[in-house]
Amino acid sequence: MNIDHTEFIIWMDRIMKRFDILYEKIRDNNNEFMTIDGEQLIDNQDVLQILKISARSLQRYRSTNKLAYYTISGKLYYKLSDVHQLIRNSFNLPRKS
Structure with missing residues (x-):
């Protein structure tokens, strides 16, 4: 051609x-991107993908106050910085022998 x-x-x-x-x-x-206090908010699906956990584990993190969340129009959101802090905290936990 x-x-x-x-x-x-x-x-x-x-x-x-x-x-x-x-x-x-x-x-x-x-x-x-949805923001609150100048920080990016992410939804359940994003958190599940970032942490590579199940929906039940995420629910457990919420109910034990390991991860703060916000409800906007019936939908759950998380500050990206809080998710990063959860990851950092999990690296600092002492391992059980």
């Missing part, structure tokens, strides 16, 4: 415009 230089430039321009549109959408989505 042969295309001339002008046609190639037109196609490349179209591709670059689509990349620009995708970039704008990604940037807009990143700005839509």
Whole structure:
């Protein structure tokens, strides 16, 4: 398949415009994170993926106050910094022999 230089430039321009549109959408989505006190909030699904735990374990962390949470419109959210703190705390726990 042969295309001339002008046609190639037109196609490349179209591709670059689509990349620009995708970039704008990604940037807009990143700005839509829910925040509280200037900190990013994440939902149950995100926490489960970060910690690689079951939903039951996450419920146990909530009920034992190991992980603070917020209820907004009936949905649970967690501060990302609290999740990171939970991870740090789990590394500092003494191991049982």
